[in-house]
Amino acid sequence: MSTTCLSNYWKRFWGRGSSDDYSAAFESAFWKGMNEELLHPSLLSFKLRCWKYATHEHLKNFIQSVVKKTVIVLDISVACHGNLEFTLPLEVFQSMDIKVLKIGRGLVIDILPETHTGLHKIHVDISRPLHPSMLGFYHMCPMLQDLRIEGSVKGRDLHKGQDVYWSVVNRYEFHIHAPRLEFLEIDETVFATFKINELPTLQEARFNSGFFETREHLSGIELWDLSKKVISTFASEAPISKSMIVRDGCLEALGFMFKRMRLSRADEMAAGNYFATIFPSMTVTRTISLEIGHNYAWDVLPYMLSATPRL
Numbered sequence: 001m002s003t004t005c006l007s008n009y010w011k012r013f014w015g016r017g018s019s020d021d022y023s024a025a026f027e028s029a030f031w032k033g034m035n036e037e038l039l040h041p042s043l044l045s046f047k048l049r050c051w052k053y054a055t056h057e058h059l060k061n062f063i064q065s066v067v068k069k070t071v072i073v074l075d076i077s078v079a080c081h082g083n084l085e086f087t088l089p090l091e092v093f094q095s096m097d098i099k100v101l102k103i104g105r106g107l108v109i110d111i112l113p114e115t116h117t118g119l120h121k122i123h124v125d126i127s128r129p130l131h132p133s134m135l136g137f138y139h140m141c142p143m144l145q146d147l148r149i150e151g152s153v154k155g156r157d158l159h160k161g162q163d164v165y166w167s168v169v170n171r172y173e174f175h176i177h178a179p180r181l182e183f184l185e186i187d188e189t190v191f192a193t194f195k196i197n198e199l200p201t202l203q204e205a206r207f208n209s210g211f212f213e214t215r216e217h218l219s220g221i222e223l224w225d226l227s228k229k230v231i232s233t234f235a236s237e238a239p240i241s242k243s244m245i246v247r248d249g250c251l252e253a254l255g256f257m258f259k260r261m262r263l264s265r266a267d268e269m270a271a272g273n274y275f276a277t278i279f280p281s282m283t284v285t286r287t288i289s290l291e292i293g294h295n296y297a298w299d300v301l302p303y304m305l306s307a308t309p310r311l
Contacts, residue, residue, distance in 0.1 A: 038065050047075040049104075056086055064089050070097045077104025077125070085131055093117045093140070109133040111140055121146035126174075139177035147178060149194075150187035184241075186233060194233050198240075205237050208247035211256070212294060227257040235280040242286050246304070248293040255296025258303075275303065282308045 037043070046066050050059065059078065066074070067089070078086040087108040092098065093115055102123040103109075108131045111117075119141045124134060126149055138144060177197040185206040186194065209230050215223065230253035238244060258275050265271040282288075285308045292298060305311075 038062075038069070040069065043069040043071050045073040045075075046071050047102075048077070050078045050086075052079070056084070059086060060089050064091050067091045067095050067098065071095075072097060073100040073102075074098050075102035075123075076107065078106055080106035090115075093119075103134070107131065107134065109137050111137055115140050117141045118143055120144065121148075123148045123150075125150060135173060136175040138175070141178065143180065144178040145180055146183040147176065147181055148183075148185040148187070149174065150185070184237060186237075193229055194236070196236060199237070200240075202237070202241050204243040204245075205241035206245040206247070207234055207238070207250040209249040209253055211249050211253040213249075215252075215256075223256060224260060227253040227260075230254065231257060231278065235278070238282050238285070239280045240284065241282075242284055243288070244282070244285055245289045245291070247291045248297060251290065251292060251297035251300055252294050254300045255294075255298070258299050259296060276306070279303045279307055283310060286310055 043066060046069075048063070063076070074092065076088065080086075085106055085108050087110050088103070090110065090112065092101070093109075093111050094117075096118040098117075099119060100121040100123075101119050104125040110133065117140055120143055122138070122141065122144060124147075126134075138147070174194045174196075176194060178199065179197070180201055181199050182201050182203045184196075184199065184202060184204075187206075187208045209226075211223075211226060211230060214226070218226070230250055234246075234250060234254070258271075261275055262268050262271040265274075288304070288308055288311060290297075290301070290304065292301070
């Protein structure tokens with residue numbers, strides 16, 4: 001479960017909007033309800049979840065109609081069926097009304113190179129399957145202030161009827177260029193790595209990973225590699241953030257790395273000194289919230305506190 005909050009700038013819109021929930025067993029009945037919804041003069045917030053197969057042309061035409069209703073918050077997730085992936089209409093990115101875009105797995109982002117969106121906030125679900133086009137369109141969002149990336153470390157094997165954990169190999173690599181970004185939340189580093197350009201206006205960063213959920217399902221080598229990826233992401237953004245929330249999944253990965261270093265060295269003090277050299281110095285951080293729930297994470301606490309002298 002995840003919770004996302006909007007600033008006061010957006011709260012004044014909710015009183016003017018309506019909320020309806022449509023579901024249907026058959027596509028024809030669903031579209032009938034949706035076409036009636038389009039009779040509203042404006043739709044300020046719209047959420048679409050399509051888990052069954054739906055005709056892509058109908059989906060495209062419907063979303064294009066929704067965009068014309070001055071939608072501000074657009075939340076779309078369309079399940080992939082076989083090799084059929086749904087491409088978001090170009091109008092979504094050309095709209096100057098849409099400020100918040102939430103997109104789920106199975107979508108294709110096809111933006112013209114000269115496009116510059118008016119998006120202020122993007123929320124991306126990177127759970128597999130994920131189309132490569134969702135990895136690097138952020139540089140086309142010059143107004144972007146709020147970015148959240150999250151994912152699930154396990155999926156459902158429909159043939160066996162059981163949970164399966166994704167492998168840490170073949171990770172996705174995100175390229176993020178958003179010089180006006182003020183809020184960054186990364187909730188997954190199991191199968192994604194991040195190359196993030198300078199963020200001079202970053203105010204708050206939140207870090208988590210699916211490390212704890214995968215511990216019982218990955219080899220020691222895979223966990224070591226994963227912990228290095230976690231600290232790499234953490235070390236790149238933590239030093240420039242004035243406020244941080246570091247959740248248990250991230251702390252658990254850092255603690256695992258520290259424990260492995262102690263086990264591989266005869267001198268425990270030397271292991272601690274080496275770990276301190278790779279731990280980022282967070283001299284601009286004024287507030288930090290740590291969510292500790294497992295043993296490994298406690299080992300990191302002294303290093304976290306010593307690295308934040310301006311708390």
